[in-house]
Amino acid sequence: MKVTIVGTGYVGLVTGACLAEIGNDVFCVDVDPRKIDILNNGGVPIHEPGLQEMLRRTRAAGRIQFSTDVKASVEHGDIQFIAVGTPPDEDGSADLQYVLAAARNIGKYSNGFKVIVDKSTVPVGTALQVKKAVDEELKTRGLEGSDKHRFSVVSNPEFLKEGAAVDDFMRPDRIVIGIDDDHAGNLAREKMKRLYAPFNRNHERTLYMDVRSAEFTKYAANAMLATRISFMNDLSNLADTVGADIESVRRGIGSDPRIGYHFLYAGCGYGGSCFPKDVQALVQTARENGHTLRILEAVEAVNDDQKEVLVNKIVKRMGEDLRGRTFAVWGLAFKPNTDDMREASSRRIIEALLQRGATVHGYDPVAREEAARVFALDLADRPEDLKRLHFVTTQQDALMGADALVIVTEWKEFKSPDFWHLKSALKTPVIFDGRNLYEPEAMAEMGIDYFAIGRPHAELDRSDSSN
Template sequence: MKVTIVGTGYVGLVTGACLAEIGNDVFCVDVDPRKIEILNNGGVPIHEPGLQEMLRRTRAAGRIQFSTDVKASVEHGDIQFIAVGTPPDEDGSADLQYVLAAARNIGKYSNGFKVIVDKSTVPVGTALQVKRVVEEELRARGLGESEKHGLSVVSNPEFLKEGAAVDDFMRPDRIVIGIDDDRAGNLAREKMKRLYTPFNRNHERTLYMDVRSAEFTKYAANAMLATRISFMNDLSNLADTVGADIESVRRGMGSDPRIGYHFLYAGCGYGGSCFPKDVQALAQTARENGHTLRVLEAVEAVNNDQKEVLVNKIVKRMGEDLRGRTFAVWGLAFKPNTDDMREASSRRIIEALLQRGATVRGYDPVARDEAERVFALDLADRPDDFQRLHLVNTQQDALTDADALVIVTEWKEFKSPDFWHLKSALKTPVIFDGRNLYEPEAMAEMGIDYFAIGRPHVELDRNGSHN
C-alpha cells in the first residue's frame, strides 16, 4: 500500500519504518530540511534502538523515502498519517497548529480519496476539526461535492514506549482504530484493516470504536500510567517519614494480580514527551467541559514536587550552600534507551544544584549532545551556572573530583558498578539514588552513605560501617 507519514519525530519515523518493513511504499515528509538531510544521508535524528537498522534495510529496498515536498507527499499516499508534534499550550491544552497545518496541506493537494489518520496524540474532537479544514481546502478548489476527492478521518493513537518503540509497533498489544460509521468510514475501515493485517496474523489485536472514544483512549491510558507512578511516589515520601521500605511495599502490592508490578516504581518523577503533556491536556479538556479531574490534577502536582525530593535529600545531607562541591550525575535522559530530554528530572535536579553553587559533572550513554543543547537553552540567562556544568564521556569521568554521586536515570550500566572503585573515586562515599537501584544494607556494609527514595537510610558509624 502507498502510505504517507507527515512528521519524522519518534512516532512518525517508527511508524514509517515499520510499515515499510512489512512491504508498504512509504513517503515520509517533514518541513525541517535538517531532519530530511540527516535521514537521506543514512542517519537518524533521534536515538531509538533498532530504528537505524530498519531504516537502512527499507531504504536499500526502495520502500521508504524522505522529502520536504509536501505536494508530492499528499499525492503519494492513499493513507495519510499525521504524526506531528502537539506541544502543550500555555494553559496545558494540546497545541494543534501543526496537525491542522498538515490537514490543510492534504486538502490543498489531494488527488483522490484519502484516509487521513490522526497518529499524533490529540484531544477529543480533533478528527472533526481536521475534517473541516480539509473540506474547506477542497471546496476552495471546487472539489467539495466530488466523491472522488472524498475523505475519512481516522483516529489511530500510538502506544509506543520510547526506547522500545520499534518492538511495540511490530508486536502491538492492541491497535486502536476510531472510524465514523458512514460510507467513507467503511472505505477507510477496509484500507486500515488491510494495512494492519500483518500485525494480526497471530490473533486479532485491532479494537474498532468511534473516533472520539479512540482519541480519549490514548489520553486515558497515559493518565492511568502516570497516576500509578505518582501514587507510588506519594507513598514513597510517606514511607520515608514512617520508616517503611517502599520497595517491600511495592512487592507486596504488585503480587496482587489485580494490581500487578508495572509502573509501581518510586523515583524522582516521570518526564518525556507523553505523560507530562497528556496529563495536562486531559485535565484541560475536563476544565473546558466544566469538569475537574481531581485525581489527575493531584498526579501532576505530585510529579512536579517529586523532582525536588532528591535535591532536598542532598541539601539535608550536605547543606544549602553547595559552593565548592562537585556532584557526579549519572543519567540525563528522562528514561533509559533514549536521548529524549523533554521534562527530564535531571534538568530540575541539575539546575537546583547549580543554583546553590555546585559544580556538576553529568554523564549519559546517549543523551550528551541533546543535553548540551537543552541546558544551553535552560541556562541561557545563567552563564556562570552553565560554566559549572560539565557533560562528560564516561561514568568514570563523571566521578572525577566528585563529592557525591547522584543517580537520575536507570540505565543498565549503572546497576552493577564496581562499588569499591566507586567509593574510592568519590571524595566522600555518598550516593543519592533517584531510581532505587541498590540495596541500602549492602551499601552500608561497604561504607557508602546511601540515600534512596522511600527506602530506609542506614546510618554509618565513624569508621564508615553501619550500626
C-alpha cells in the same frame, strides 16, 4: 500499500519504518530540511534502539523515502498518517496548529480518496477539526462533495514507549482504530484492516470504536500510567517518614494480579514527551467542558514536587550552601534507551544544584549532546551557572573529584558498578539514588552513605576506615 507519514519525529519515523519493513511503499515528509537531510544521508535524528538498522534495510529495498515535498507526499499515499507534534499550549491544552496545517495540505493537494489518520496524540474532537480543515481546502478548489475527492478521518493513537518503540509497533498489545460509521468510514475501515493485517495474524489485536472514543483512549492510557507513578511516589515520601521500605511495599502490592508490577517504581518523577503534556491536556479538556479531574490534577502536582525530593535529600545531608561541592550525575535523559530530555528530572535537579553554587559532572550514555543543547538554552540567562556544568564521556570521569554521586536515570550500566572503585573515586562515599538501584544494607556494609527514595537509611559499617 502506498502510505504517507507527515512528520519524522519519534512517532512518525517509527511508524514509517515499521510499515515499510512489512512491505508497504512509504513516503515520509517533514517541513524541517535538516531532518530530511540527516535521513537521506543515512542518519537518524533521534536515538531509538533498532530504528537505524530498520531504516537501512527499508531504504536499501526502496520501500521508504524522505522529502520536504508536501505536494508529492499527498499525491503518493492513499493513507495519510498525521504524526506531527502537539506541544502543550500556555494553558496546558494541546497545540493543534501542526496537525491542522497537515490537514490543510492534504485538502490542498488531494488527488483521490484519502484515509487521513490522526496518529498524533490529540484531544477529543480533533478529528472533526481535521475534517473541517480538509473540507475548506477542497471547497476552495471547487471539489467539495466530489466523489473522487472524498476522504475519511480516522483516529489511530500510538502506544509506543520511547526506548522500545520499534518492538511496541511490531508486536502491539492492541491497535485502536476510531472510524465514522458512514460510507467513507467503511472504505477507510477496509484499508486500515488491510494495512494492519500482518499484525493480526496470530490473533486479532484491533479494537474498532467511534473516533471520539479512540481519541480519548490514548489520553486515558497515559493518564492511568502517570497516576500509578505519582501514587507510588506519594507513598514513597510517606514511607520515608514512617520508616517503611517502598521497595518491599511495591513487591507486596504488585504481587496482587489485580494491581501488577508495571509502573509501580518510586523515583524522582516522570518526564518525556507524553505523560506530562497528556495529563495536562486531559485536565485542560475537562476544564473546557466544565469538569474537574481532581485525581489527575493531584497526579500532576505530586510529580512536580517529586522532582525536588532528591534535591531536598542532598541539602539535608550536605547543607543548603553547596559552593565548592562537586556532584557526579549519572543519567540525563528522562528514561533509559533514549536521548529525550523533555521534562527530564535531571533538568530540575541539576539546575537546583547549580543555583546553590555546586559544580556538576553530567554523564549519560546517549543524551550528552542533547543535554548540552538543552541546558545551554535553560541556563542562557545564568552563564556563571552554565560554566560549572560539565558533560563527560564516561561514568568514571563523572566521579573523579566529586563529593557525591547522584543517580537520575536507570541505565543498565549503572545497575552493577564497581563499588570499590566508585567509593575510592569520590571525595566522600555518598550516593543519592533517584531510581532505587541498590540495596541500602549492602551499601552500608561497604561504607557508602546511601540515600534512596522511600527506603530506610542504613547505618554505615565503620569498620572500613579507608574513607
